[in-house]
Amino acid sequence: MLAMNYRGPHRVRVDHKPTPEILHPQDAIVRVTRSCICGSDLHLYNGSVPDTRVGMTFGHEFTGVVEEVGEGVEKLDLGDHVLVPFNIACGMCVFCQQGLYGNCHESNPQATAVGGIFGYSHTAGGYDGGQAEYVRVPYADVSPTLIPESMDPDDAVLLTDVVPTGYQAAEMGGIQPGDTVVVFGAGPVGIMAARCAWLFGAGRVIVIDCVDYRLEFARDYAPCEAYDFRSIEDPVVFIKHTTDSLGADVCIDAVGAEAAGSALQTVLGRKLLMQGGAATALHWAINSVKKGGIVSIVGVYGPVGTHVPIGNVVNKGITIRANQASVKRLLPRLIEHVQNGVLDPKVLITHRVPLEDVSDAYRIFSAKLDGCIKPVLLPPSART
Amino acid sequence: MEHTAKNPSQIKGWGVDADPKNDPTYPMKLRNDGEHAGYSWERPPQQPISVEVLHSNERPDLTSVFGTSTPPSGASGAIRRIAFRYSESSYGHWLPLMLADRVSVVEGVLDDLEQGHVPNIFAERGWKAEWKHERTSLLRRILVRAVLVSAAVAYFSSRRAH
Numbered sequence: 393m394l395a396m397n398y399r400g401p402h403r404v405r406v407d408h409k410p411t412p413e414i415l416h417p418q419d420a421i422v423r424v425t426r427s428c429i430c431g432s433d434l435h436l437y438n439g440s441v442p443d444t445r446v447g448m449t450f451g452h453e454f455t456g457v458v459e460e461v462g463e464g465v466e467k468l469d470l471g472d473h474v475l476v477p478f479n480i481a482c483g484m485c486v487f488c489q490q491g492l493y494g495n496c497h498e499s500n501p502q503a504t505a506v507g508g509i510f511g512y513s514h515t516a517g518g519y520d521g522g523q524a525e526y527v528r529v530p531y532a533d534v535s536p537t538l539i540p541e542s543m544d545p546d547d548a549v550l551l552t553d554v555v556p557t558g559y560q561a562a563e564m565g566g567i568q569p570g571d572t573v574v575v576f577g578a579g580p581v582g583i584m585a586a587r588c589a590w591l592f593g594a595g596r597v598i599v600i601d602c603v604d605y606r607l608e609f610a611r612d613y614a615p616c617e618a619y620d621f622r623s624i625e626d627p628v629v630f631i632k633h634t635t636d637s638l639g640a641d642v643c644i645d646a647v648g649a650e651a652a653g654s655a656l657q658t659v660l661g662r663k664l665l666m667q668g669g670a671a672t673a674l675h676w677a678i679n680s681v682k683k684g685g686i687v688s689i690v691g692v693y694g695p696v697g698t699h700v701p702i703g704n705v706v707n708k709g710i711t712i713r714a715n716q717a718s719v720k721r722l723l724p725r726l727i728e729h730v731q732n733g734v735l736d737p738k739v740l741i742t743h744r745v746p747l748e749d750v751s752d753a754y755r756i757f758s759a760k761l762d763g764c765i766k767p768v769l770l771p772p773s774a775r776t
Numbered sequence: 777m778e779h780t781a782k783n784p785s786q787i788k789g790w791g792v793d794a795d796p797k798n799d800p801t802y803p804m805k806l807r808n809d810g811e812h813a814g815y816s817w818e819r820p821p822q823q824p825i826s827v828e829v830l831h832s833n834e835r836p837d838l839t840s841v842f843g844t845s846t847p848p849s850g851a852s853g854a855i856r857r858i859a860f861r862y863s864e865s866s867y868g869h870w871l872p873l874m875l876a877d878r879v880s881v882v883e884g885v886l887d888d889l890e891q892g893h894v895p896n897i898f899a900e901r902g903w904k905a906e907w908k909h910e911r912t913s914l915l916r917r918i919l920v921r922a923v924l925v926s927a928a929v930a931y932f933s934s935r936r937a938h
Contacts, residue, residue: 400881403900416823416841442873443856445846446884464821482820482840486810489817498820501831501838503864508843515873518829518843530841531820564804665874696870715804755902761909 394771395449395524396750401439402758406748409449412520412528417464420532422456422476426549427522427747427769429757430478431579432692435649436513437754440665440694443502443514450511451769452478453553454522455545458532467533474536475548476529477556477719480508480517483534493535494716505695506716515695523750525771535720540727546738547730549768550580555726555737557690557717558584558646562592564688564713565642569593574631574640574680576673578606578618580740580766581690582646586614587735589642598640600627600676602652605763613739621653631680639682647673648691660699668694678704689714743767746775828853830860852880 397407412421433450435441458472468474481488482498487507499508500517508530511521521527529536539548558581567573573589575582578601589597597616601607607618624630631640649661649669653676661670669692677687678701687710705712729735742765745753753767784790799807810817820840827847831838848856855876862868888895898904906914 399884399895399900403895403897404902405895405900415826415844417821418841439877442870442877444877445852446877446880447846449845480841484820485817486808486813489806489810490808491806492804498840499842501829501835501842502860504832504834505864508839508841514830514843514846517839518845520843520845530823560804694870695864696867711800713800713804718804721804751900751902752905753902755905756909758902759906759910761905 393525394747395520396451396747398436398444398448398450399446402437404437404751404754406750409524411526414460414462415528416530417462418531418533419462420458420465420468420529420536421460422474422527422529423459423773424454424456424522424525424527424771425473425774426455426545427451428453428549429523429753429767429769430553431581432648434758435692437758438650440649440662440669441513441515442695445514448511448513449520449524451521451523452510452512453549454527455539455549455552456522456527459526461532465532468536473539475539475552476510476522477535477723478509478553479535479716479719480510480519480530481534481720482531491718491721493718493720499530503695523747523769525747525773537723540731543730544738546741546768550737550740551723551726551730552719553717554580554584554740554766555735556719556722557581559588559722559726560715560717561585561644561646561688561690562588564715565589565592565644566686566713567592567594567642570595571641572596572598572635573642573644574598574600575644575646576600576677577646577691578603578610579646583610583613583740584737585644585646585690586610586616591734598631603760606765609765627676628679635682639685640680641682642686642688643677643681645674645677645687645689645691649693657699668696668698671698671700674700678710681708681710683708686711686713690717740766741768745769747771830856832864833860834863850883852876852883855879
């Protein structure tokens with residue numbers, strides 16, 4: 393089968409690899425119909441996630457048709473078109489039982505701090521991902537969800553990660569009616585977080601980034617205020633000025649390790665890899681939120697120590713909430729929102745690229761070329 | 777390891793200020809106190825171990841399922857095996873893994889050559905897309921690198937000549 397093949401930092405290509413097989417009674421093999429490149433794939437692409445091995449196939453946002461199931465799979469039938477949440481969850485461990493499907497304890501032997509994730513290095517379990525023609529899907533009865541017939545497949549693929557992560561970012565903010573919410577990052581997840589903040593009753597939503605076309609998109613789509621941090625002297629002072637000097641009620645970090653905006657953070661976190669990423673957005677979030685406010689983190693960081701103003705967290709009495717999105721928990725509500733037209737995620741997709749051109753797709757997304765917000769890869773069988 | 781207080785309810789004041797609403801994890805976590813029983817859930821069947829899988833020393837064994845992509849091999853594999861002697865809390869774990877990742881890039885190129893495939897680095901880096909959408913920036917970058925490499929070559933050549 394054709395599959396994306398990681399060859400080292402900034403180098404990916406498509407190769408022929410063996411088609412995956414059933415390795416466990418609860419496995420399914422899925423023929424991919426859509427597969428996105430996620431902003432967090434860029435951490436792998438840039439070589440900043442430890443234990444990212446040459447030869448691996450990335451991709452944790454995908455939909456597909458069930459082609460084969462293990463003997464223990466009861467809920468899926470051959471031919472079912474499913475959306476596959478990015479978390480691999482057993483449904484039986486204590487964490488899954490508590491709804492923490494992003495923190496499963498039976499899917500990742502290599503690390504205890506993160507559950508299994510498709511195509512996300514050996515630090516997240518060593519699974520090949522969905523940027524391929526076929527994928528092995530463990531615990532197939534737990535998370536994969538039938539795509540409703542009336543649902544656009546482009547909406548479905550964004551329900552595997554972007555929508556739930558953006559929604560959970562807003563949910564973790566504990567937003568109360570009238571609150572001012574600041575979202576750092578105008579990537580797909582940041583835009584979705586800004587959109588979802590309104591669902592929780594926000595009174596004002598502000599997005600901060602430095603990519604003009606994305607700010608423009610956020611302004612129209614969320615809809616919200618959107619500012620380029622390069623045009624304001626200091627984003628923290630700007631937020632204070634615009635909130636009566638008190639700070640925002642809720643700040644959301646939807647950037648993570650690849651943040652721009654601070655030379656020190658960039659050198660330590662992105663160039664020298666001496667910390668778990670450039671925590672510029674988190675730094676601004678902590679300093680922009682009001683005393684007693686809430687900082688919600690969905691931006692991805694590496695597993696080592698990272699330079700943040702933790703003293704201000706203590707002194708301001710900030711509550712920090714963070715997690716990988718628990719996609720399975722959120723899906724019923726989010727499917728409802730999409731079907732009722734409350735959320736329209738497919739608009740985020742700006743580029744449709746044949747799987748064979750994966751190297752170009754990564755470059756376009758990574759370098760923010762051609763007005764790219766979200767690229768989706770289409771395997772040959774999905775193009776006929 | 778033994779707990780020091782076997783029955784905390786005998787401690788004076790135990791639980792008098794307990795407030796079930798004081799739970800910042802809501803609604804993410806449906807608290808059921810299941811973890812108080814430890815590693816006690818019925819585990820899914822074990823996936824047969826067909827490839828070498830390294831596991832964190834913070835857990836007793838492999839998880840019930842695991843990925844089989846790219847098992848450790850070669851020099852990078854040896855470094856990864858060393859890394860997994862250290863916990864996720866230690867730089868002794870993560871720094872060797874980063875080193876192994878870089879070593880495996882070289883191994884990947886050698887593997888390609890061994891199989892008669894010369895990697896097209898330009899295509900793999902997506903330069904075709906950049907040529908199409910941001911030619912000036914690509915040319916500038918190539919020029920800067922060419923100047924730096926030429927300067928380095930000239931410097932080392934002149935040192936050797938002396």
